[in-house]
Amino acid sequence: MFEYCADPGTLSGYLWWSCYLTTGKEFGFYISFGVVLSLLFLTVPLIMILGFAGALARRSRFLPLRWFGTIYTSMVRGVPDIIFFLFALIALDQGIEYLRHIILCPDWTEPIRQGNDFRVCPAAKMPLGNSPQWVHEVYGFSLAIVGFGVVFGAFAANTLYGALDAVPKGQLETGTAFGMSPRQIFRRIHLPQMWVYALPGLSNLWMILIKATPLLFLLGVEDIVYWARELGGTKTAIYAYPHGDWRLGYFLVLLVFYLALTWVSERVFDRLSRRVSRGQATLGGTA
Amino acid sequence: MSCVETITSYALRSIGIGERLLPKTDFTLCEQFVLIGSGLIWNVYFAFFALLFGFFLATAVAMARASDRWFFSYPARAFIFVIRGSPLFIQFFIAYESFVLIPKLGYDLNLGFVEITMETRWLTKAWLGALVVLFLNTSAYSAQIFYGALLSVPKGDIEAADAIGMTPFTKFRRVVWPSMLRLSWASYTNEAIFLFHATALVYFSSFPAWQQKGDALYYAKYFADKTFNPFVPYPIIAVYFVCLTLLLIGLFGIVNRRLNRHVASNR
Numbered sequence: 001m002f003e004y005c006a007d008p009g010t011l012s013g014y015l016w017w018s019c020y021l022t023t024g025k026e027f028g029f030y031i032s033f034g035v036v037l038s039l040l041f042l043t044v045p046l047i048m049i050l051g052f053a054g055a056l057a058r059r060s061r062f063l064p065l066r067w068f069g070t071i072y073t074s075m076v077r078g079v080p081d082i083i084f085f086l087f088a089l090i091a092l093d094q095g096i097e098y099l100r101h102i103i104l105c106p107d108w109t110e111p112i113r114q115g116n117d118f119r120v121c122p123a124a125k126m127p128l129g130n131s132p133q134w135v136h137e138v139y140g141f142s143l144a145i146v147g148f149g150v151v152f153g154a155f156a157a158n159t160l161y162g163a164l165d166a167v168p169k170g171q172l173e174t175g176t177a178f179g180m181s182p183r184q185i186f187r188r189i190h191l192p193q194m195w196v197y198a199l200p201g202l203s204n205l206w207m208i209l210i211k212a213t214p215l216l217f218l219l220g221v222e223d224i225v226y227w228a229r230e231l232g233g234t235k236t237a238i239y240a241y242p243h244g245d246w247r248l249g250y251f252l253v254l255l256v257f258y259l260a261l262t263w264v265s266e267r268v269f270d271r272l273s274r275r276v277s278r279g280q281a282t283l284g285g286t287a
Numbered sequence: 288m289s290c291v292e293t294i295t296s297y298a299l300r301s302i303g304i305g306e307r308l309l310p311k312t313d314f315t316l317c318e319q320f321v322l323i324g325s326g327l328i329w330n331v332y333f334a335f336f337a338l339l340f341g342f343f344l345a346t347a348v349a350m351a352r353a354s355d356r357w358f359f360s361y362p363a364r365a366f367i368f369v370i371r372g373s374p375l376f377i378q379f380f381i382a383y384e385s386f387v388l389i390p391k392l393g394y395d396l397n398l399g400f401v402e403i404t405m406e407t408r409w410l411t412k413a414w415l416g417a418l419v420v421l422f423l424n425t426s427a428y429s430a431q432i433f434y435g436a437l438l439s440v441p442k443g444d445i446e447a448a449d450a451i452g453m454t455p456f457t458k459f460r461r462v463v464w465p466s467m468l469r470l471s472w473a474s475y476t477n478e479a480i481f482l483f484h485a486t487a488l489v490y491f492s493s494f495p496a497w498q499q500k501g502d503a504l505y506y507a508k509y510f511a512d513k514t515f516n517p518f519v520p521y522p523i524i525a526v527y528f529v530c531l532t533l534l535l536i537g538l539f540g541i542v543n544r545r546l547n548r549h550v551a552s553n554r
Contacts, residue, residue, distance in 0.1 A: 077532070078533070079524075079525045079528045080487040080528060082484075083504060083507070083524055086504075086517070090517040211374040213374070214376035245384075247380075251377060251380045251384060255377055255381060259372040263368075
């Protein structure tokens with residue numbers, strides 16, 4: 001980056017560091033922090049949508065829909081999330097390719113599962129075999145977002161279901177007494193009052209979500225864990241910047257990053273919870 | 288190979304007893320069930336000992352956190368903050384990297400009168416290293432739960448204990464501690480479930496599975512990678528985990544009933 005970095009072998013001290021920390025690979029590391037943050041902010045809307053869908057399905061009067069909601073919300077309680085991620089990712093990937101296979105290659109006769117192989121016609125590959133590298137990366141990242149969304153959506157559905165349940169019945173009956181339609185009651189009374197009960201659970205969920213982001217690495221996304229391992233590994237003299245095994249150092253940087261992220265989140269949620277309990281008949285609201 | 292043979296050769300494969308070589312092709316349903324179930328031994332092992340030891344450290348840390356003296360409460364707060372604020376996955380990495388470094392730094396502890404040689408090479412093995420990480424992790428989370436409960440122990444109970452002249456230790460053992468457990472048990476059950484699920488991460492982070500002796504997820508992933516078919520091994524491991532989670536909830540429920548046996552039920 002700087003001009004004096006042309007021959008790193010001759011540098012020492014902080015000049016060496018200024019060059020080392022501005023190499024292209026190091027920038028890959030810095031950008032990957034953005035990848036993690038963007039995953040967090042992109043999944044949240046999806047999580048909330050799936051959470052509401054699950055919670056409302058579980059409250060539905062229509063029995064099969066209620067079953068579906070109950071199964072969806074309770075599945076995550078019994079099974080580790082990492083298993084869901086691993087499963088959901090391959091299942092989604094194969095599902096998409098299978099659908100494209102049926103649509104794009106109707107006259108393909110060979111079976112798709114041949115022994116230990118999953119073979120679809122070349123046109124159904126997702127992404128296509130000849131597409132550039134960045135398409136592969138974006139596709140993998142989108143699959144990860146959907147996987148996170150589905151798993152954490154189930155957690156959110158649990159929380160929202162409990163919160164919708166916790167709104168005092170008298171409040172809703174008042175709405176009926178005023179002649180509001182069920183939809184109006186839901187929008188004007190039920191939903192606004194639910195947040196104060198949902199917030200502790202949702203803030204907890206956000207913390208869990210933050211702490212689940214390193215799992216991206218297991219899903220094959222080039223995230224901060226990937227780069228920390230890549231850059232921290234021993235670099236011999238054939239590299240421009242040789243150094244020993246610095247993985248511990250890199251991981252300590254990640255530790256600080258996560259501690260800062262959770263610390264800031266905690267502060268934000270504290271303020272938010274004061275905000276939503278204003279005017280509510282709870283200990284936090286009246287005191 | 289019939290299913291009975293598969294069971295005899297693979298049921299204890301994860302701890303190194305039985306057939307050495309894993310099946311390579313033509314996996315039967317029985318093989319997948321048996322091997323994944325065999326891996327489950329490790330998950331149960333990690334969860335059991337981490338929870339057992341963690342329970343005691345958590346109580347100590349919660350007490351320290353609630354202490355008036357800063358040299359107790361500050362380290363406890365820092366410990367809880369660092370562990371609860373960072374992903375378990377990163378903790379595994381950091382622990383493994385530092386455990387690998389330890390022997391190079393020398394491991395003779397001189398206590399003045401006696402010299403202790405610390406055996407550190409086991410720490411780089413999953414059975415001890417990962418257990419230490421899980422133990423510290425659950426200790427911090429449980430300590431926070433216990434600390435919250437400690438603050439909600441009814442004041443009247445403590446005053447009553449003072450009034451009948453209990454010593455601090457008796458007061459703790461007979462009044463504070465049971466109340467603390469009773470108040471925190473529901474959250475503690477959740478934490479136990481989380482920890483049990485976290486054991487699936489062990490062989491996915493840094494700790495290598497030595498001689499292919501891995502946990503349930505290790506074998507499930509083995510099958511999923513070999514067959515490229517996730518629809519068999521993952522549901523199997525899911526069923527195993529659901530069953531064991533229900534068992535865990537049942538066991539904690541028994542303790543809960545015992546803790547609450549003097550409380551009038553509102554049902």
